[in-house]
Amino acid sequence: MNLDFSQIVPYIPFMLEGIWVTLKFVSVCIIAGFILGTLLALCKITNNPFFKWFANAYTSIFRGTPLILQLMIIYFAVPQLTGYDISPFLSAVLAFGLNSAAYVSEIIRAGILAVDKGQTEAAQALGVPYKLMMRNIILPQALKNILPALMNEFITLTKESAIVSVIGYLDLMRRAQIVGADTFHNFEPLLFAGVIYWVMVYVLTSAGKVVERRMRLSD
Template sequence: MHLNFEAIIPSIPLILQGLGITLKFTILSLLCGLPLGIGLALAKLSRMKVIRFIASAYTSVFRGTPLLVQLGLIYYATPQLTGYTISTFEAGILTFALNSAAYTSEIIRAGIQSVDKGQWEAAQMLGLSRRQTIFGIIMPQAIRNTLPALVNEMIDLLKESSLVSTIGEADLLRQAQKVASEKYLYFEPLIIAAACYYIIVMLIALLAKRLEKRLSYA
């Protein structure tokens, strides 16, 4: 084995620049995808069949096709179909948010259905509207019940964000590949990128455990 981490040290700041881009993609995609996912979950529980069908069809399409294909369609097909030249950043955020919403909707839906039916009955006896019941009583419990699954979705989103390197966005993986091609060393920069992903995932998991403990005492 001939490893040369010393040659990579000057390029570490460049790799870490990509980490900032990766975190930006993850956070913005989550902030956009979570509200949409909640909306889809509520749509799937709607009393109107048309709304339930649309929400289920949306989820089926995004869960049934590869994320890389979705990214390619949005980035390469948008200019062809609409005439708008979408940036790599916009394409990444849009793709990840739409895809994450499909998975998040199933998590939230399961969380809502896991809440005891007696909660609904108690809310009706108190004279609360359906909207007040959902957002004031049911939804907080559903999110608490599904917190581990939501954290897993966030972790998946973080790792899947590496796909934006395929359309030229300078994320963590792309920067590591750039350093590798310049130094003709591949193991060293890629293992640094892998370590960055791992550290962020462990931090997310640690924060999630602490939040779960707090919520369990609430």
């Protein structure tokens, strides 16, 4: 076996920088996806037919097409159609944020519908406005029920973030590819990157369990 991990030792600081680059991009995508996904979920349960149609059409499009296709379209089509030279970071945030929102919207919608209808009826009987009812009564209860599913979506997003390497964004995966090209040893840097991804996912999973446990104890 022609393995030599000493070849990548000088490149370890370069690859480790990819952790913060990846986490920065993923964090922005998670926030954007959660906010947009919540709005889409509210549109899906509204009585307004246009909002409901728009949210369902949005979800169908982004769940029915490959994420890498969405990323490539944004990165290459935006400059062609608008003349704006979009950066790899912005392209990645838009593609992953919009895609994640479609999945998050379904998770939150299911969580809202799982809340006892008596909560809604009681709030309406007390004259609580719809916005306050959703913000202070329904959504907090729904979040407790869907936290495991949300954490799973965020973990999936972290792993799939490696796709942004195809547009030259210097995330962890792209840096591993660069090291492999420089050293002519691809297995070692890819294995090193794989270990780092596993550690990040493990930390996220552990954090999710802690948050879930605390939310249950607060009931």
